[in-house]
Amino acid sequence: MDCTDVVASSGSMIVISNRLPFVLQRNKDGKLVRKASAGGLVTAVAPVVINGNGFWVGWPGIHLTDPNEPIPESDPGDITPTAGLKSDKVIPVQINPSIFDSYYNGCCNATFWPLFHSMPDRASFKGEHWKNYVTANKEFAECTLKALRQLPKTTGEVPLVWVHDYHLMLAANWIRQYAEEENISCKLGFFLHIPFPPWDIFRLFPWSDEILQGMLACDMVGFHITDYCLNFVDCCQRNLGCRVDRKNLLVEHGGRSVRVRPLPIGIPFERFVELAEKAPKLISTNQKIILGVDRLDYTKGLVHRLLAFEKLLEKHPEHLEKVSLLQISVPSRTDVKEYQELKEEMDQLVGRINGRFTTPNWSPIRYIYGCVSQDELAAFYRDSAVGLVTPLRDGMNLVAKEFVACQINIPPGVLIVSPFAGAGETMHEALICNPYEIDDASEVIHRALTMPEDERILRMNYLRRREKLNDVNYWTKSFLSAMGSLQTQEDHDDIG
Numbered sequence: 001m002d003c004t005d006v007v008a009s010s011g012s013m014i015v016i017s018n019r020l021p022f023v024l025q026r027n028k029d030g031k032l033v034r035k036a037s038a039g040g041l042v043t044a045v046a047p048v049v050i051n052g053n054g055f056w057v058g059w060p061g062i063h064l065t066d067p068n069e070p071i072p073e074s075d076p077g078d079i080t081p082t083a084g085l086k087s088d089k090v091i092p093v094q095i096n097p098s099i100f101d102s103y104y105n106g107c108c109n110a111t112f113w114p115l116f117h118s119m120p121d122r123a124s125f126k127g128e129h130w131k132n133y134v135t136a137n138k139e140f141a142e143c144t145l146k147a148l149r150q151l152p153k154t155t156g157e158v159p160l161v162w163v164h165d166y167h168l169m170l171a172a173n174w175i176r177q178y179a180e181e182e183n184i185s186c187k188l189g190f191f192l193h194i195p196f197p198p199w200d201i202f203r204l205f206p207w208s209d210e211i212l213q214g215m216l217a218c219d220m221v222g223f224h225i226t227d228y229c230l231n232f233v234d235c236c237q238r239n240l241g242c243r244v245d246r247k248n249l250l251v252e253h254g255g256r257s258v259r260v261r262p263l264p265i266g267i268p269f270e271r272f273v274e275l276a277e278k279a280p281k282l283i284s285t286n287q288k289i290i291l292g293v294d295r296l297d298y299t300k301g302l303v304h305r306l307l308a309f310e311k312l313l314e315k316h317p318e319h320l321e322k323v324s325l326l327q328i329s330v331p332s333r334t335d336v337k338e339y340q341e342l343k344e345e346m347d348q349l350v351g352r353i354n355g356r357f358t359t360p361n362w363s364p365i366r367y368i369y370g371c372v373s374q375d376e377l378a379a380f381y382r383d384s385a386v387g388l389v390t391p392l393r394d395g396m397n398l399v400a401k402e403f404v405a406c407q408i409n410i411p412p413g414v415l416i417v418s419p420f421a422g423a424g425e426t427m428h429e430a431l432i433c434n435p436y437e438i439d440d441a442s443e444v445i446h447r448a449l450t451m452p453e454d455e456r457i458l459r460m461n462y463l464r465r466r467e468k469l470n471d472v473n474y475w476t477k478s479f480l481s482a483m484g485s486l487q488t489q490e491d492h493d494d495i496g
């Protein structure tokens with residue numbers, strides 16, 4: 001059963017996320033068009049929204065000057081998961097551009113992103129950004145109320161509101177308050193896609209109490225792994241003085257008991273297998289590739305990775321002219337100074353290492369700065385000898401999972417993950433590598449390159465089996481189940 005069979009039981013689901021599951025753009029005639037997004041999360045969650053006649057609330061990717069301008073329907077040929085999401089089921093959140101900039105680039109990306117990744121020195125704490133974060137979250141909450149008001153009032157049906165990520169940690173506060181004022185009942189769930197930091201980091205944020213209160217307005221709060229759950233529970237106890245139950249992961253707040261749950265996200269496993277089966281051959285058989293795929297972000301440990309690879313070539317010259325590092329980095333947050341500096345640093349480092357080792361027939365690093373298509377990505381995942389996933393900190397990391405899904409060749413390659421990614425906690429058969437320890441990291445890469453075939457097969461079989469079972473549909477169902485809202489289409493038809 002996949003999520004096309006699942007509806008949220010006894011009620012519709014409203015998803016609220018910073019971005020809608022597609023972006024709106026203007027074509028050259030000035031007409032609004034939808035540009036579809038095919039991420040795993042959208043693939044898994046959109047059918048649940050569509051099946052249950054629910055709504056999606058989010059920023060449309062463009063500032064609309066006329067709030068009454070109609071949202072376009074999907075193209076007739078659109079086969080992406082959001083094709084069935086009708087325009088009247090989409091609530092685009094409109095926020096004044098300067099408030100949006102301060103909320104999104106200021107508070108979300110310049111404060112919460114580094115702080116929650118335990119990099120407080122990179123975080124800025126500005127009252128103005130926080131004020132605009134509050135305003136923006138209120139706006140998202142008001143739009144969610146519009147959706148709740150439009151749902152038919154059927155006896156016994158309680159709609160489910162699923163709030164996503166660090167952009168919207170306060171929204172549930174007002175959704176709960178407004179819904180109570182209007183006598184609308186709903187269940188509220190939250191999922192954080194990035195790590196939740198330990199208390200001594202979290203409390204650096206001047207308005208940390210408000211964040212916790214916002215999240216605790218939900219009935220259930222989900223994180224990727226147990227460590228983040230425990231950090232959150234700890235913060236609730238130490239910041240707010242809440243009574244907590246660490247064993248059962250419960251927090252008492254406002255006369256309610258809030259459930260806290262580890263819900264590790266998965267990927268659309270079968271889709272990646274199919275892509276790998278059809279993908280073109282882009283790597284020649286006499287090349288051994290170590291593969292890195294990341295957004296160009298300082299949390300992903302890219303500089304450390306290049307230095308570890310350089311160390312490998314220094315210490316193990318037998319890999320010279322035989323092994324290359326293929327690093328694919330998607331441009332990200334390119335208008336932010338820190339990201340521009342990282343791009344500069346990477347360019348220089350790639351140049352220096354290549355200058356040092358390149359021979360007439362071989363370059364040690366192939367660096368792609370850009371997005372690659374899903375087919376190309378699957379080809380690289382399938383034919384690489386090593387998947388190198390070494391973030392300094394990462395909520396989960398989907399690349400590690402996509403790599404193993406595409407490893408359909410026998411014998412397969414080897415996955416290396418950082419213990420500081422959620423994936424490092426759950427993908428037990430990967431080689432673990434501390435990215436900060438450059439010397440040791442180079443030895444782990446050497447071990448992966450020289451691992452016997454039977455060990456590679458054994459490790460990869462276990463990794464693939466787990467990801468296949470715990471795919472993104474399983475994750476969506478786990479969320480619904482944790483909310484007490486899981487129902488299959490069959491049950492739904494019976495009730496109907």
Ligand code: ADQ
Pocket residue numbers: 193194265293294295328329330370371372373377394395396397398399402
């Ligand atoms: P991200 O920080 O964006 O996600 P990640 O989980 O690795 O990180 O997802 C990146 C996605 O972008 C992958 O699906 C990957 O295929 C794609 N991608 C990366 N580079 C690409 C390239 N050059 N071309 C094309 N596609 C590319 C946040 C959190 C993570 C968490 C996810 C989901 O930071 O920790 O795993 O949300 O919860």
